[in-house]
Amino acid sequence: MSKTDHTFSVTGMTCGHCERAVTQAVKKLDPQAEINIDRPANSVKVESTQPREALAAAIAAEGYEVAV
Numbered sequence: 001m002s003k004t005d006h007t008f009s010v011t012g013m014t015c016g017h018c019e020r021a022v023t024q025a026v027k028k029l030d031p032q033a034e035i036n037i038d039r040p041a042n043s044v045k046v047e048s049t050q051p052r053e054a055l056a057a058a059i060a061a062e063g064y065e066v067a068v
């Protein structure tokens with residue numbers, strides 16, 4: 001399966017711990033995923049083989065608000 005780029009607007013990330021929580025949630029779903037977080041911009045970019053909805057759900061499950 002090929003990777004697809006997804007950009008999510010995620011609110012509620014306030015520190016490096018939040019970035020790690022989001023990163024780990026995505027990696028749990030897809031260990032091969034590439035994640036780039038721009039916290040001041042509330043932007044989370046994910047390159048993954050997983051469907052967009054599953055990635056969004058994994059981030060939301062950590063307690064952050066995800067605009068899909």
Ligand SMILES: [Cu+2]
Nearest residue numbers: 014015017018
């Ligand atoms: Cu935090």
